[in-house]
Amino acid sequence: MDIRENIISSWVMIKRSKARSFLTMLGIIIGVMAVIVVMSVGKGAESLILNQIKSMGSNLVGVLPGASEEDGPPASAMGIIITTLKYEDGQAIIKKGCDCIESLAMYVSGNDVINYGDNKVSTNFSGTTASYIKVEETEVRTGRFFTLEEEKGVAKVAVLGFEVKEKLFGDQDPIGRRIKIKKTNFLIIGVMKERGVSGFTNQDDQIFVPISTAQKLLLGVDHISAIRAKVDSDKNMEKALDSITWILRDKHGIDFGEADDFTARSMAQGLEALGSITAALRLFLVAVSAIALVVGGFGIMNIMLASVQERTREIGLRKAVGAKKIHISLQFLIESSVITFLGGIIGIILGILISILTATVVKSMGYDWDLVITPFSIILGTGVSIGIGLIFGIIPARRASQLDPIEALRYE
Amino acid sequence: MTLIKIKNLKREFANDEVVTKVLKGIDFEIDKGEFVSIMGPSGSGKSTLMHILGFLDKLSDGSYHFEGEDVSKLEDDELASMRSKKIGFVFQSFNLLNRASALENVMLPLLYSDMPHKDRENRAKKLLEDVGLEHRLHHSPNKLSGGEKQRVAIARALVNNPEVVFADEPTGNLDSKSGLAVMKILQDLNEKGNTVILVTHEKYTAEHAKRIIKLKDGELVEDVEVSHRQWANTNGELTK
Numbered sequence: 318m319d320i321r322e323n324i325i326s327s328w329v330m331i332k333r334s335k336a337r338s339f340l341t342m343l344g345i346i347i348g349v350m351a352v353i354v355v356m357s358v359g360k361g362a363e364s365l366i367l368n369q370i371k372s373m374g375s376n377l378v379g380v381l382p383g384a385s386e387e388d389g390p391p392a393s394a395m396g397i398i399i400t401t402l403k404y405e406d407g408q409a410i411i412k413k414g415c416d417c418i419e420s421l422a423m424y425v426s427g428n429d430v431i432n433y434g435d436n437k438v439s440t441n442f443s444g445t446t447a448s449y450i451k452v453e454e455t456e457v458r459t460g461r462f463f464t465l466e467e468e469k470g471v472a473k474v475a476v477l478g479f480e481v482k483e484k485l486f487g488d489q490d491p492i493g494r495r496i497k498i499k500k501t502n503f504l505i506i507g508v509m510k511e512r513g514v515s516g517f518t519n520q521d522d523q524i525f526v527p528i529s530t531a532q533k534l535l536l537g538v539d540h541i542s543a544i545r546a547k548v549d550s551d552k553n554m555e556k557a558l559d560s561i562t563w564i565l566r567d568k569h570g571i572d573f574g575e576a577d578d579f580t581a582r583s584m585a586q587g588l589e590a591l592g593s594i595t596a597a598l599r600l601f602l603v604a605v606s607a608i609a610l611v612v613g614g615f616g617i618m619n620i621m622l623a624s625v626q627e628r629t630r631e632i633g634l635r636k637a638v639g640a641k642k643i644h645i646s647l648q649f650l651i652e653s654s655v656i657t658f659l660g661g662i663i664g665i666i667l668g669i670l671i672s673i674l675t676a677t678v679v680k681s682m683g684y685d686w687d688l689v690i691t692p693f694s695i696i697l698g699t700g701v702s703i704g705i706g707l708i709f710g711i712i713p714a715r716r717a718s719q720l721d722p723i724e725a726l727r728y729e
Numbered sequence: 730m731t732l733i734k735i736k737n738l739k740r741e742f743a744n745d746e747v748v749t750k751v752l753k754g755i756d757f758e759i760d761k762g763e764f765v766s767i768m769g770p771s772g773s774g775k776s777t778l779m780h781i782l783g784f785l786d787k788l789s790d791g792s793y794h795f796e797g798e799d800v801s802k803l804e805d806d807e808l809a810s811m812r813s814k815k816i817g818f819v820f821q822s823f824n825l826l827n828r829a830s831a832l833e834n835v836m837l838p839l840l841y842s843d844m845p846h847k848d849r850e851n852r853a854k855k856l857l858e859d860v861g862l863e864h865r866l867h868h869s870p871n872k873l874s875g876g877e878k879q880r881v882a883i884a885r886a887l888v889n890n891p892e893v894v895f896a897d898e899p900t901g902n903l904d905s906k907s908g909l910a911v912m913k914i915l916q917d918l919n920e921k922g923n924t925v926i927l928v929t930h931e932k933y934t935a936e937h938a939k940r941i942i943k944l945k946d947g948e949l950v951e952d953v954e955v956s957h958r959q960w961a962n963t964n965g966e967l968t969k
Contacts, residue, residue: 322840329828634824637785638838638885639813641806722785726824 323648327655341620342660344613345705349661349698351606353668356694358675359599364687365679366595369514377452377584378418378557380406380544380565385580400540401569401578404528407446407544409568414546415560417553421546422452425531425538431524432497433485440481441523442498444531452547455520460492460507468527471534475503479511480521498526501534514683545584554583610701613660614709621653621713632717633725642718649717653710654703661702665695732892732924733759733782737791740777751777753947754791759926761892764919766927766935766955769944776897778944779928783816783895784808796892813841817886821898823878825870825885831857832866835884842889856884860914876907883914893924900934909961912937916961933959 331338382402407423414421425444430437443449447468450456463474475496482491495502503526512520532538548557561581569578625632632645669690676688740752751774759765769775780786781793784803793801800811817838825834835853844852857866860880870878879899886894896915900908916937919925929935936959943951 322846333828630824631826634826635837635841636809637812637818637824639809639841639889641809641841643806644841723780726820 320647320651323651324655326648327652330652331656331659337620338656338659341616341656342613342663344609344616345657345660345702346613346664346667348606348610348613349664349702350668350671351602351609352698352701353665353690353694354671354675355599355602355606356697357668357672357688357690359595360689360691361672361676361679361686362595364689365684368685368687375583375585376548376551376554378546378548378554378561378581379584380546380561380579380581382540382542382579384576384578400538402541402544403539404532404541406565406568407541410544410546410561410564413564415553415556417549417557418560419547419549420448420451421544422446422449423528423541424543424545425528425536425541427531427536429498429535431481431485433491433494436485438481438484440478442475442531442535443523443525444528444535445525446528449525452545455512456510457507458510459490460505462507462525463527469529470527471529472527473501473503473530473534474506474527476507476509476525477505478509478521478523478525480519481524482508498524499535513685519683558583610705613657614705617653617657617706618709618712620656621649621710622716624652625649625713625717628717629720629725629728632720633722633728636720636722637726645718645720646714649714650707650710653713654706657702657706657709658699661699664702665698668698730761731758731794732761732763732796733757734794735782735791738778738781738788738793739790740774740781740786741789751947752781752788755944755947755949757942757949757952759924761924762919762922763940764916764925764927764938766929766938766941767944768929768932768935768941770930772946773944774947775928775930775944779895779897779926782926783818783893784811809841813838813889815892817889817891817894819879819882819886819894819896819899821901823870823875823882823902825878825881827869827871830867830869831862831873831881834870834881835888838885838889853884853888856887857881859887860884874907875903876910879903879907879911880914883911887918887923893926894918895926895928897928898930899927900929900931908934912959913961937961 380402382399383397404423407421410418411421423446426441428439428441430439431442447463447465450462457476458479460476462476463472466472467474475498477485477491485491485496486494491505491508494505496505497503509521509525514520526535528541532541546557546561548554558581562577565579565581566577571578635645635648672690673688676686679686735758736756738752738755739750742749742751755778767775767778777786781788784800785808787803787808788801791801792799795811795815803811825831826837829837832850832853835857836849839849839852854863854866857863860883862877862880862884865873865877865881870881873881879902883894883899886896894915899911899915903911912934915925915927919939925938927935927938935941936955936957938955939958940954941951942949943953
């Protein structure tokens, strides 16, 4: 008895009734497609988060003003302005912090309309320190970033994000020209290279000015909104956090037993929290596709039972010419598996197409999304579809093999 | 040489509380190379007898020896194996698979044998040539005439080189000319040494055989040699 011949004859059966075979397969197609998409999108989301962490550096420590719950965000992250964090805090960390802290940048931000002649754009401005380039591991495309002297000396200089430059100047070289923010003229000294979305912020739609300038001339405040510190290695993250925590507690005069008035965390921790959300979502979607596959399986069983009934005489004949029970069982099992296998293949192809589409759309939105279709998900999809054919084919195949040859031959 | 030997063969069908005795104790022997008609009106038990002799059904009591071996108590799959190796069937309603070609229909029994794939096709082609259908190899059965269909069915019955060919009313669905052509093939087979067992209710058809076993109400009523045998030729005409 030849399995190959059975597969060929099943193929002939499927080709003869295309519409019915397709409807039979539909549940399997949808289920397998969902599995492929869920796995690919899951991997893509994972890569998105990892890329965000990587783009910011996995060895970054962030400090925000205001206390926070164990895992929750501090109030300052929700837009409430807390003024307890100062420029001097950052300087204290640079001075007294552990050697593992390589560099440290401080930030204060706002947004306003920026004018260049008649051109206007509304954008975010970041007041930051000269060390920004080092901490964020970026560089200027043209010109230069501002210096430590400019950072401290309230210099009226600005570095443009790439998109802002495109909007205000187009193809012109902006270096040496002046823009106006809040009636103050700024000399453009550089343009940042393109960075895309990092830390879920579009880094190209910003302009950078010295932090003292932003505080005094643009915002009129003396606090800062964040500190970021770059640690020399992943292993020293805890050490760096401890060192920062003790320096800030000491500087803010917080007594033993009292809570911090700031939140210091590694950037990776923050983003990993997002990862756990996508994992939960993925589990839910896998459960949905599993249900689709089971429903598809019952569809197959139903059609196969009808097919056994329709082909009773054929089964009788096959038995009369010498087919054993196992031959008949095998014939129907192979037939149901061929149907589900084909459904699986179609599902895999559709799943891959949808995954590609998703990746294309997300990428076009500026996110760094890897298109990942693992061989495992394809093998899983194929295996599951054949498995469903075998499992849900058992009852119809058994029924066929148990038919009495004489009665089957007489069946009208 | 004795091919088939049945002794006190009984077959009963139990349905709820009613027991129907279809065969009530039949004895006979059939030798290799015989051409026997089992004849009787409907309800006489001739089909049931053929099913038991052809390993499609089991007996309730008595004994059945085939080629000297007791085959009274075989299980389903052992019966299937006997059918595969020893038996060929020709049915009144042909029982061909319409979605397969004539050639594939003839090859079907070999699917359940040990014959290598390439030999199967050659064997099936040879048999279709023998029944004069070499020009119809790739036709679907529903494009064949009744007589052609039955010839395909005969080729299928012979493809596994069986010990016995059972023909159950093989001419029942055919016009008289095609029917005679089929009888001619069966007679030729027998002349070449094959054992043929024909089941029919028609005296005229039964007389193509050498011997007639008559059944009535599940009992053997007559077992005689045919004195005036009917002969058919390929054109569907009586010759003697």
